[in-house]
Amino acid sequence: MALLEVKNLHTHFFTREGVVRAVDGVDFELERGRTLGIVGESGCGKSVTALSIMGLIPKPPAKIVEGQVLFEGRDLTELDEGELEDVRGRHIAMIFQDPMTSLNPTLKIGTQLTETLRRHLGMSKDAARKRAIELLEEVHIPNAAARLDDYPHRYSGGMRQRVMIAGAIACNPKLLIADEPSTALDVTVQARILDLLEELRKAHDMAMILITHDMGVVAEAADEVAVMYAGQLVERAGVQDLFDRPEHPYTEALLGALPHVDEEHVRESRLTTIPGRPPNLVDPPEACRFGPRCPYASLNDSCTQVEPQLRELRKGHWVRSAHPASERAGVPAEVGA
Amino acid sequence: MTKFVVRRLVWTIPVVLLVILLTFTMMKQIGGNPFRQTERAVPASIQRNLERKFGLDKPWYVQYAQYVRNVFTFDLGPSMVLRGRSVNAIVKEQFPRSIQLGGLAMLFALVVGVPLGAVAALKQNSTADYSAMVVSNVGFAVPSFLVATLLIYFVSLKWGLLPTSGWATWRHKILPPIALGLGPMAYFARLARGSMLETLQQDYVRTARAKGLRWRRVVVVHVLRNSLIPVVTAAGPFLGFLITGSFIIETIFAIPGIGRYYVVSVQARDLSVTMGLTVILALIIVVANLIVDILYGLLDPRTREARA
Numbered sequence: 060m061a062l063l064e065v066k067n068l069h070t071h072f073f074t075r076e077g078v079v080r081a082v083d084g085v086d087f088e089l090e091r092g093r094t095l096g097i098v099g100e101s102g103c104g105k106s107v108t109a110l111s112i113m114g115l116i117p118k119p120p121a122k123i124v125e126g127q128v129l130f131e132g133r134d135l136t137e138l139d140e141g142e143l144e145d146v147r148g149r150h151i152a153m154i155f156q157d158p159m160t161s162l163n164p165t166l167k168i169g170t171q172l173t174e175t176l177r178r179h180l181g182m183s184k185d186a187a188r189k190r191a192i193e194l195l196e197e198v199h200i201p202n203a204a205a206r207l208d209d210y211p212h213r214y215s216g217g218m219r220q221r222v223m224i225a226g227a228i229a230c231n232p233k234l235l236i237a238d239e240p241s242t243a244l245d246v247t248v249q250a251r252i253l254d255l256l257e258e259l260r261k262a263h264d265m266a267m268i269l270i271t272h273d274m275g276v277v278a279e280a281a282d283e284v285a286v287m288y289a290g291q292l293v294e295r296a297g298v299q300d301l302f303d304r305p306e307h308p309y310t311e312a313l314l315g316a317l318p319h320v321d322e323e324h325v326r327e328s329r330l331t332t333i334p335g336r337p338p339n340l341v342d343p344p345e346a347c348r349f350g351p352r353c354p355y356a357s358l359n360d361s362c363t364q365v366e367p368q369l370r371e372l373r374k375g376h377w378v379r380s381a382h383p384a385s386e387r388a389g390v391p392a393e394v395g396a
Numbered sequence: 397m398t399k400f401v402v403r404r405l406v407w408t409i410p411v412v413l414l415v416i417l418l419t420f421t422m423m424k425q426i427g428g429n430p431f432r433q434t435e436r437a438v439p440a441s442i443q444r445n446l447e448r449k450f451g452l453d454k455p456w457y458v459q460y461a462q463y464v465r466n467v468f469t470f471d472l473g474p475s476m477v478l479r480g481r482s483v484n485a486i487v488k489e490q491f492p493r494s495i496q497l498g499g500l501a502m503l504f505a506l507v508v509g510v511p512l513g514a515v516a517a518l519k520q521n522s523t524a525d526y527s528a529m530v531v532s533n534v535g536f537a538v539p540s541f542l543v544a545t546l547l548i549y550f551v552s553l554k555w556g557l558l559p560t561s562g563w564a565t566w567r568h569k570i571l572p573p574i575a576l577g578l579g580p581m582a583y584f585a586r587l588a589r590g591s592m593l594e595t596l597q598q599d600y601v602r603t604a605r606a607k608g609l610r611w612r613r614v615v616v617v618h619v620l621r622n623s624l625i626p627v628v629t630a631a632g633p634f635l636g637f638l639i640t641g642s643f644i645i646e647t648i649f650a651i652p653g654i655g656r657y658y659v660v661s662v663q664a665r666d667l668s669v670t671m672g673l674t675v676i677l678a679l680i681i682v683v684a685n686l687i688v689d690i691l692y693g694l695l696d697p698r699t700r701e702a703r704a
């Protein structure tokens with residue numbers, strides 16, 4: 060049994076402007092100890108997917124309207140708040156994009172670390188404090204014992220993200236969700252945070268969901284990749300297979316924007332080279348959501364009529380498109396022909 | 397922290413000097429003189445004698461200097477109108493009642509207002525929230541004398557539960573603080589609600605939830621504490637307002653507090669009483685603000701360090 064199985068997840072926001080279909084069809088599995096990278100442009104539903112797994116979507120206005128989140132076979136969407144509280148921080152931990160605002164400014168770092176330990180592991184005050192020092196050492200914060208009594212404003216952004224990571228691994232969770240953990244940081248510390256995550260994932264034998272909009276990060280850290288577009292998962296494959304033989308036109312475009320993945324400048328490039336913009340999630344296209352931007356859409360009318368389903372093209376390689384690369388062999392990719 | 401408190405206490409000295417100066421100038425602007433009111437009809441020679449006795453014939457800066465000297469030796473001088481009563485005696489006798497009234501009103505406002513706002517925020521857009529905000533709106537809009545009159549009419553006269561007036565036993569000390577504190581209570585409720593709603597949106601609250609902390613702990617440790625900062629900030633000036641603003645309530649409930657003396661002394665141009673009470677009030681407000689700042693430092697470590 061996979062550690063985590065997300066099945067046909069649909070999370071919508073019921074707002075005055077209408078129903079925002081922020082997550083509208085996400086399917087993936089994650090085995091123990093593996094890393095799944097989730098990529099996609101800003102606003103495509105990566106964070107909402109992660110928060111749906113954690114049971115942390117703001118209710119209201121958000122609601123999981125369909126689908127399952129099976130963690131070790133148990134459907135988290137069926138749990139009540141108390142049961143979810145027992146899972147969060149204990150079995151699934153999460154770190155967020157902005158370490159500057161993710162720590163409570165009025166509590167000492169020590170308190171913010173020990174409260175997790177005491178809550179889930181029932182540690183005594185002293186034991187929790189000792190463990191908190193070890194955790195800070197584990198995320199390479201110098202002079203850990205003294206820094207426990209500091210408030211967050213004494214820490215730099217990179218250091219705060221280290222504290223967030225220390226708190227996340229405190230109870231040895233089986234799954235760590237990292238939502239753009241390095242995006243808000245200085246370029247010089249980004250790589251170090253990602254390296255730290257990989258180091259700890261190995262040491263603690265955790266599975267990880269690494270959310271990013273950076274294909275370079277995915278190439279380095281992920282075993283598997285899920286590509287999201289406009290609330291839907293559009294392609295999923297092993298990292299090698301995805302980079303070697305991308306199938307979805309959107310993935311191709313993403314990778315096309317990065318001709319040489321191992322070059323240094325890659326990290327800074329954004330996903331802006333595809334003409335057009337993602338659709339409005341209140342009233343998305345009826346059929347294929349990528350249709351309006353797809354260079355192959357006019358070749359076949361089917362995808363302008365019916366919504367393509369996620370299908371397994373070859374073992375472990377899933378795609379949601381009527382025009383995957385391997386099915387259009389020989390067809391010249393003429394844009395807007 | 398001690399350094400901070402000492403520095404703040406030293407700062408009260410120029411504040412008090414300025415308050416005295418301003419009150420002095422304002423009283424001079426109003427004009428008049430306690431001994432020259434027509435109904436008292438004191439002969440001109442006696443008037444001049446009295447003025448000499450109280451130093452009113454001297455230039456204003458000499459009067460000012462003399463008064464400042466008195467204040468710093470804790471002598472607020474004799475009343476110019478009430479024969480044989482010193483301002484110190486008036487303060488000693490009447491002030492505790494006003495402070496008690498103001499303090500109880502403040503307590504009522506905080507103890508009822510903050511939880512009301514907190515519950516409203518936690519149950520946003522529920523019936524509880526709307527009811528709390530209706531109560532708050534009404535409490536804010538209705539003037540305190542009307543509240544006092546209604547309370548006396550129903551609670552005291554109709555139902556006979558509590559006495560209508562006086563300040564002798566604890567039973568006398570229930571209605572006046574409620575009447576006086578209702579407005580601030582409504583204000584604190586609004587403030588606490590807004591502040592809570594904002595704090596609930598903060599990323600660190602999401603972090604606290606992501607750690608699996610019990611909701612109760614998230615609210616008490618991560619939300620309430622941070623939400624209280626603006627409430628505490630607003631509370632300081634309110635204490636001064638409650639103690640000075642108690643005149644109407646003291647009159648309605650016939651409480652022998654300071655408010656009555658204050659108003660009467662201004663009307664009678666009883667300069668020494670007006671001055672004395674103003675100085676004491678200024679001190680109270682300064683101290684209240686100091687307490688607020690200390691609490692603020694306890695709640696927010698960033699400000700604490702900025703002062704160190």
Ligand SMILES: Nc1ncnc2c1ncn2[C@@H]1O[C@H](COP(=O)(O)OP(=O)(O)O)[C@@H](O)[C@H]1O
Nearest residue numbers: 072079081100101102103104105106107108340
């Ligand atoms: N509180 C909210 N109210 C309405 N819509 C929201 C809210 N939060 C997120 N959304 C919508 O959900 C979509 C997905 O957001 P998100 O998951 O944060 O994107 P990202 O992939 O950048 O993490 C966005 O298009 C956004 O419009």
Ligand SMILES: [Mg+2]
Nearest residue numbers: 105106238239
């Ligand atoms: Mg996001």
